[in-house]
Amino acid sequence: MRFGAQEFFRGPGQPFTITFGHRVLLPRENHVTLEPNEWSVGKLVSMATTHSAEAPDRDGLQEHFDATIARDQRIEPRDWMPDGYRKTLIRQIAQHAHSEIIGMQPEGEWITKAPSLRRKAILFAKVQDEAGHGLYLYSAAETLGADRADLTTRLIEGRQKYSSIFNYPTLSFADVGVIGWFVDGAAICNQVPLCRSSYGPYARAMVRICKEESFHQRQGYELLLTMMRGTDAQRAMVQDAVDRWWWPSLMMFGPPDDASPNSAQSMAWKIKRHSNDELRQRFVDMTVPQADKLGVRLPDPELRWNEARGRHDFGTPDWDELKRVITGNGPCNDRRMERRRTAHEEGAWVREAATAHAAKQAARAKDGAAA
Amino acid sequence: MSDDHVYMTLAEGHEDDTRWAYGTGFEDPLHGVDTTVPEGVDAGELADVCVALADDALVSAQRLAEWTTRAPELEEEVALANIGLDLLGQARLLYSRAGQVDGTGRGEDAYAYFRDADDFRNVRLAELPNGDFAFSTVRLLVLSSWRLAQFAHLVAHPDPVLSAIAAKGVKELTYHRQYAAEWVVRLGDGTAESHRRTRKALEQVAAYFGELFTAYDVRDEVAAVLCQVTGAAGLPMPVYRPLPGAGRAGDHTEHLAPLLAELQSVARAHPEATW
Numbered sequence: 001m002r003f004g005a006q007e008f009f010r011g012p013g014q015p016f017t018i019t020f021g022h023r024v025l026l027p028r029e030n031h032v033t034l035e036p037n038e039w040s041v042g043k044l045v046s047m048a049t050t051h052s053a054e055a056p057d058r059d060g061l062q063e064h065f066d067a068t069i070a071r072d073q074r075i076e077p078r079d080w081m082p083d084g085y086r087k088t089l090i091r092q093i094a095q096h097a098h099s100e101i102i103g104m105q106p107e108g109e110w111i112t113k114a115p116s117l118r119r120k121a122i123l124f125a126k127v128q129d130e131a132g133h134g135l136y137l138y139s140a141a142e143t144l145g146a147d148r149a150d151l152t153t154r155l156i157e158g159r160q161k162y163s164s165i166f167n168y169p170t171l172s173f174a175d176v177g178v179i180g181w182f183v184d185g186a187a188i189c190n191q192v193p194l195c196r197s198s199y200g201p202y203a204r205a206m207v208r209i210c211k212e213e214s215f216h217q218r219q220g221y222e223l224l225l226t227m228m229r230g231t232d233a234q235r236a237m238v239q240d241a242v243d244r245w246w247w248p249s250l251m252m253f254g255p256p257d258d259a260s261p262n263s264a265q266s267m268a269w270k271i272k273r274h275s276n277d278e279l280r281q282r283f284v285d286m287t288v289p290q291a292d293k294l295g296v297r298l299p300d301p302e303l304r305w306n307e308a309r310g311r312h313d314f315g316t317p318d319w320d321e322l323k324r325v326i327t328g329n330g331p332c333n334d335r336r337m338e339r340r341r342t343a344h345e346e347g348a349w350v351r352e353a354a355t356a357h358a359a360k361q362a363a364r365a366k367d368g369a370a371a
Numbered sequence: 372m373s374d375d376h377v378y379m380t381l382a383e384g385h386e387d388d389t390r391w392a393y394g395t396g397f398e399d400p401l402h403g404v405d406t407t408v409p410e411g412v413d414a415g416e417l418a419d420v421c422v423a424l425a426d427d428a429l430v431s432a433q434r435l436a437e438w439t440t441r442a443p444e445l446e447e448e449v450a451l452a453n454i455g456l457d458l459l460g461q462a463r464l465l466y467s468r469a470g471q472v473d474g475t476g477r478g479e480d481a482y483a484y485f486r487d488a489d490d491f492r493n494v495r496l497a498e499l500p501n502g503d504f505a506f507s508t509v510r511l512l513v514l515s516s517w518r519l520a521q522f523a524h525l526v527a528h529p530d531p532v533l534s535a536i537a538a539k540g541v542k543e544l545t546y547h548r549q550y551a552a553e554w555v556v557r558l559g560d561g562t563a564e565s566h567r568r569t570r571k572a573l574e575q576v577a578a579y580f581g582e583l584f585t586a587y588d589v590r591d592e593v594a595a596v597l598c599q600v601t602g603a604a605g606l607p608m609p610v611y612r613p614l615p616g617a618g619r620a621g622d623h624t625e626h627l628a629p630l631l632a633e634l635q636s637v638a639r640a641h642p643e644a645t646w
Binding site for chain 2: 101104108111112113114115116117118119120121124125127128131132134135138173223226227229230231234340342343346347348349350351352353354355356357360
C-alpha cells in the first residue's frame with residue numbers, strides 16, 4: 001500500500017509519457033533539465049547548508065530558478081532551488097499534511113454515531129479521504145528530502161503545527177455538515193490557488209485533493225439542506241453549529257496581512273498566490289448567498305453588502321483567540337495531540353514487526369539465492 | 372487565470388437533485404432492480420439469511436470504524452476504512468433485500484437503528500472489542516475467510532438479488548482476506564513481541580470459532596486458509612472449542628449492547644428527523 005514518493009510524483013526531470021486511450025501526451029512544459037548531481041537528488045535536507053558553497057555556478061542556478069518562477073513554470077524535485085524555498089515548502093506541506101491527519105479526529109468521532117447508514121458511509125469515506133490526502137502530502141514533502149516518520153515525530157512533539165480549526169470540538173451531528181460547508185469550503189479557497197503553486201509535486205497533489213474537498217464540501221452542504229427540511233430541533237442544531245464554527249473558519253486564512261511575516265516571500269516564490277485577507281474576503285463573499293439559501297444566520301452583526309466595493313463588509317475575528325489556539329490553548333489541543341501520540345506509540349510494535357519481517361524476508365531471499 | 376470552482380455554485384438553483392451524489396432522499400440501494408422473489412425460494416428463510424449476514428457486516432464495520440485515527444500507520448487507516456466501507460455497503464444491500472422479502476417493507480435504517488441487541492443475529496466474534504492490532508487482524512482473517520467462503524456459495528443462490536450481492540462481495544472479501552493474511556504473516560514472523568501478541572490473539576479468536584460453521588458447510592475451506600496462513604506466519608493452529616449458545620439465535624456477549632447504544636444514539640434521540 002505504501003506509495004513511493006518519487007514514483008508518485010514523477011516530474012518532467014525524469015522523461016515520461018502519459019497515455020490516455022490512444023493519445024500520447026508529452027510533458028507540457030519543456031523544462032531545461034539539470035544533470036542529476038550531488039545537490040539535486042536524494043536526501044537534500046542534510047546537505048542544504050553546504051551545497052551552495054560547493055556549487056560551481058551558484059549564480060547560474062539562482063538565475064535559472066528565478067527565470068522558471070518568472071515564467072510561471074514549475075520547479076521539480078531534481079531542479080536546484082534556494083534553501084529558503086525548500087524549507088518554506090517542507091514547513092508548509094508538512095503543516096498541511098498534519099492538518100489532514102489531525103482533521104480526521106473531530107469528524108471521525110461521529111462515524112460510529114452517524115444517524116443513517118447512508119450518512120455513515122459518506123462520513124467514513126470522507127475521513128478516509130483525509131488520510132489519503134495526508135499520504136499524498138507527506139509524499140510530496142519527501143520529494144524535498146523530508147521523511148514522513150521524522151515529520152510525524154515533529155508533530156507529536158509539538159514542533160510543527162496543524163490548522164487551528166481542528167482544536168474545536170464537534171458537539172452534534174450538524175457539526176459534520178457545517179465542517180463540510182465552512183471548513184472544507186475555506187480549505188478549498190486556500191487550496192485551489194495552490195494547484196498553481198510553483199512546486200510541481202505540491203501543485204499536482206493539490207489538484208486531486210481539491211477535487212475531493214469539493215465533493216466533501218457539497219456533501220456537507222447537502223446534509224445541512226436535508227436537516228433544515230427536517231424538525232425544529234434539527235434546524236436549531238444547524239444554527240448552533242453555524243454560530244460556533246463561523247469565526248474559527250474565518251481564522252483558517254491566518255492572521256491579517258499586516259501581521260503575516262512569511263507571506264511576502266511565499267508570494268514572491270509563487271508558493272502562495274493570494275494574501276490571507278483576500279482569501280478571507282472571497283470566502284465571505286461566496287458563503288453569504290449559500291447561508292441565505294440554506295436559511296441560517298451568520299453570527300456577525302457587521303456583515304453587510306458594500307455596494308461601492310462590490311464585496312461584503314464583515315467584522316474582525318478575535319485574533320487573540322487565534323493566538324491562544326495556535327499556541328496550544330484551544331479547547332481540544334491536548335486531546336488531539338494525545339490521540340495522535342497514542343496511536344503512534346501504540347502502533348510502534350506493529351511497524352517494528354513489519355520492518356523485522358521485511359528484513360527477514362530479504363535475508364531469506366539472499367540465502368536462497370546463495371544456496 | 373481563474374480560481375473558479377464548484378464552491379461558488381453551491382447555492383445555484385436546480386430543477387432536480389441529480390447533481391448530488393445518488394440524489395437526495397436516497398433510501399433504496401436496490402432501486403431499479405427486479406426484486407420479485409423467485410418461485411421455490413422461501414421468503415422468510417431468505418430474509419433470515421440476509422439479516423444474519425448484514426448484522427455480521429454492520430457490527431464488523433462499526434468495530435473497524437473505531438480504528439479510525441488509531442491505526443498504527445496511515446496506510447492502515449486507509450485500508451481498514453476501505454474494508455469497513457465495503458462491509459457497510461454489503462450490510463445496506465442485505466438489509467434492503469431483507470426488508471423487501473420479509474413482508475415488513477422496512478428500509479435499511481429500520482434494521483440498523485431500531486432493533487435491540489436481542490434481535491441482532493451476528494456471530495459473537497464480530498462484536499468483541501478491537502483489542503490490539505494483532506487481535507483485530509486475526510479476527511479479520513477468520514471472519515473474512517469465513518464470509519468469503521459463504522459468499523462464494525451464495526453466488527449460486529436461486530434469489531438473483533442475493534446472488535448479485537454475493538458476487539460483488541466476493542471481490543471485496545478476497546481483498547479483506549489478503550490484507551489480513553499479509554498482516555498475520557508479518558506479525559507472526561516479525562518480532563518476539565508481535566509473535567507473542569498474534570499467538571495470543573489466535574487463541575482468543577479460536578474460542579469463538581464454534582458458532583461459525585452452521586449455516587453453510589465451509590469449515591474445511593476456512594480451516595485450509597488458516598492452516599496456510601499460520602504456517603507461513605510460524606504460528607500454531609489454534610484449537611477449536613465448542614461455544615454454547617448462538618449469535619444467530621440472538622445470544623450475545625456483554626459487548627454488543629454498548630456497541631449498538633453508540634451506533635443508534637443519534638438516530639434514536641431524533642426519531643422524527645430526516646438525515
